[in-house]
Amino acid sequence: MTAATVTRRAAPSARSRGAAPRWARPAFWAVLALATVLHVWALGRNGDANSYYAAAILSGTQSWKAFFFGALDAGSFITVDKPPFALWVMGLSARVFGYGTWSMLLPQAAAGVAAVAVVHSAVRRSLSGTAGHAAALAAALVMTLTPITVAINRDNNPDTVLVLLLVLAGWFCLEAVRDGRTRTLVLSAVLVGLAFNTKMLQAYLVVPAFAVVYLVTAPGTVPRRFGRLLAAGAALVVSSGWWMLIVDLWPAADRPYVGGSTDNSVWDLVVGYNGLGRIFGGQGRGGGAGGGFGGEPGAGRLFNDVMAGQISWLLPFAVLALVCGLILATRRATRAAAPSTGEAAPSRTVPSVTRAPAVREDLPGARAALIMWGGWLAVHYAVFSFSSGTFHPYYSTAMAPAVAALTGLGGALMWRAYRRSRAWAWALPAGIAVTGAWAFTVLRRTPDFVPWLAWAVAGLTAVAAAGLLSARMSRRLRLRISAVALAAGLSAGLAGPAAYAVTPLGSAVNGTNPTAGPAGGGFGGPGGMRMPGGTREGFPGGTREGFPGGTPPGDAAPGAPPSGAAEGAPGGGRGGMRGGPGGSVSSQMIEYLRENRGEASWLVAVSSAQSASSIILSTGQPVIAMGGFTGGDPAMTVDRLKELLSSGRLRYLMPGGGRGGPGGGGGSEVNTWVQTNCTAVAPSEYGGQESEQSSLYRCG
Structure with a gap:
């Protein structure tokens, strides 16, 4: 019996031996309840959200042909410039319940909540015992309070469905590393293929991380790992290309024009407008003046005035947690595998092999997860930071799962190292200090937004860092002081994102470019234009303000304000x-x-x-x-x-x-x-x- 077989068979029993602490389940459901409130509260005021996609959803309820192709109109003249999987999800709901704000946006909110649950599960299964539950809870909370994720999950852009499919794919990828089964890895690839049919090449940004973690950490010989990856690659091609192949083989005269393409083919849309055009820019083909709505390209894009409050709050901590977590997991796994660990010899009545799987479940599992989420974050950071084409702030919601998972996993490993090793006592306080300092900087960029919050964050950060350092000096009160300090550090790190995350609940979403945060922390547009975050001034694709409940088209009284326009709106007066x-x-x-x-x-x-x-x-x-x-x-x-x-x-x-x-x-x-x-x-x-x-x- 091989070691890999023993590990796979023993791993489930190793998980079952570690009963969940009493607080784990109530805390998890509380986080899901918080996510539900953030995604659903006052959702009806968002009307049609992005009217471009809303029109396609409405048209899909009137024509199955328009539904399949993702056509903008029920006559199927032209498609939207994205594949239709997300439209299918919302469109099926609209067909069942009738077109309206709730039938269209509630599936989006549900997908956002589901993504939080999947991230929680993936992190919990990567680290055993109480530490795994704590890491999973922290990851779920970070995912829930990421401001740009709250904003986009209240909208009808395809990114919400994209993120759910990708975190599901990540979950199955980590399962494939644990169980070594080809079918699990193939299912992960199929989910990435569905994500491709949601937003094309952006879905593939996770593929390098999935491939690397499987090659490095999966059981079996290297040739077998390559063989399984080839099988998964074939599944990825099929699940990605079936809709594209059908559309391109369909007689052009009998189907809608492929919106966004130059030659009426999905292939051109993939490679051009939604592919290289997003990376390298170009007028009208995915390009954007001045780097698009997210600011100028460069290493600091995600930390500029536009993006910082949307996604960057915990980026420094996530990077530090990744580095420290990989070192800790690798070193401890190596020491645990060595004969000179200093541990007591196993009982004669229990085979020695039964002790190794518990170690492998804890440390190599965490290492594999850190590699996958770290690769996910690195690739997204590079592409989002340096791409010259159109870049909207809400694209960065795809980074939220990686930031959340690394914060939870790495933070738990740093906390364990802090308690057990003097050499590592600096890591967690340093991470909290850096996070607090960055949060203070971001909050002070808009001093009129909750003016006291920046100073409260600074105070909590100081208490947390000082408490963690001083707790090492007192054996008697070490646990109590460090626990209080850790709670203060967690509060300091999440206070800023939480304040930004609740702002989308107070006004109708900007359907074209949803953002979160204060009016002074707006987004950049072509030519350096700045707009208040979360508002929708002068932008097409806005809500149907005359129909806050999503009144079905055609039901409004004559002379009532039509979709997307209110009194005094540009392009039309009353009515x-x-x-x-x-x-x-x-x-x-x-x-x-x-x-x-x-x-x-x-x-x-x-x-x-x-x-x-x-x-x-x-x-x-x-x-x-x-x-x-x-x-x-x-x-x-x-x-x-x-x-x-x-x-x-x-x-x-x-x-x-x-x-x-x-x-x-x-x-x-x-x-x-x-x-x-x-x-x-x-x-x-x-x-x-x-x-x-x-x-x-x-x-x-």
Whole structure:
């Protein structure tokens, strides 16, 4: 019987011998309850959240074809610029319960809570005994209170589902390291493949960490490990590529244009807009002016004024915990395996082999977990820090599981070392001091936000560090002093994130770019634009403020504010909506289009998804976004337009002045053809002012 077989068979019994402390289960459920409150409280005020995805979800409830392809409109002219797995999750809920805020966003909130539970389980199974339960609880609490995670889990962007799939994949990867079974590793790869069908190449950022930890720590010979990895790689390719293959093999004339691509293929979307374009930038293909909404690229991006309050609170501690944890786990595992450990000899009635698995369960298991979560964090940090394409702050929610797990695991190992070794007595106090100092710095960047909090954090940090150092000098009171100091350090480290994490509950989410924190800690946009965190001023993709409960489209009374617009909103006054590059769309124009649509499949064609999504959500009718999300997709050509008009499937257009090149939604060729061959509708026909310049054209 091999040592690996003995370890696998003995590991479950080793876990079962360590009964959970009484506080473990109530504390775990309390953290889940906190996560639920943070994700669900006042969720109804978020309306449509990101109207771009909301329109696709609504369209998917009206057409299974639109559902499968992830089309923006029920007529399936163009897809959104992401694969549809997250839309399927929300769309199925909307089909069962009817489209609305709660049916769309509650699955997102549930996914966020589930991710907390999975991280807790993964950490608990990586470290035995009370230490494992304490580490898991700390990890779950950090995950729950990560500000950007709270913000994005109250939205309908795909990142929430992405994170849940990836932490599930990480859980199964660690299980594969423990049990050595190929099927467990294959299941991990399948989950990564589903994550790929949620947000494409971002899902693969965890793959290097998974591969390394399996090669280094899994049981079996090296050739067998490679063989299992090859099997998992095959499963990853199949689970990632099946939807892409179906779409690209489907006749282009019978399916929607692939939004975000230059050649109507998912492959181009993967490699370009959602791939290399995100890393290297480029106008209109995933690029962003000034590094996007997260600030300029560089090693300090995640610590700048935009990102620091979203994700960086515990980054320094996580890195220190990773380094110290790896050293401690490796050294102790080596010493425990050596014959000169100094431990008492095992009883004659118990085979000596039964003692080794308990050590392997504790230390190598923790080491494997530290390698995986550390690799996860390192790859994400490198990509998010230095990518030159569009970078939104909410992308960093994918780092939260790694930060949380490293904080819990490494912190538990540092606490154990602090209690047992004078040589390591400095590590935990140093980590707490660095964390407190960084939290003080971040909080003082916005001095008007809970002004006393920064000083309270500084005081608690000082108490914690001093208490831990002084406790070593008193044997009699060491445990009590160190416990109080540890509690103070934990409070100091989580106070800042907690204060930021509750802010999304107080206002409607910015659906396009959700963030957490005070008004002064906003996000950076193109050209250095700054916006208050958590607000939605002037951004398309906002909530349907006229329908805080998510009133179904078409149910509003005539003249009520349509989706995405309130009184005085840009692009439309009372009863108007943001029209994007095509101009404002008033309720009178919408009513005119309804009455004169005839047998056409689409209500109107507009230049971009920003305009189309608000009309779709306001009316519940299909609307063509000729240029996709940016207005620059070459989805509409003159030949395609002629075909739609001659078949009677389209009658009205608002070509506008989008950013697309020739052939794009706002491109010059389409614009010129429409202006030459179609009739401008006088504003007076739909109740507009005579002095207005017409942006609506009737063709046929």
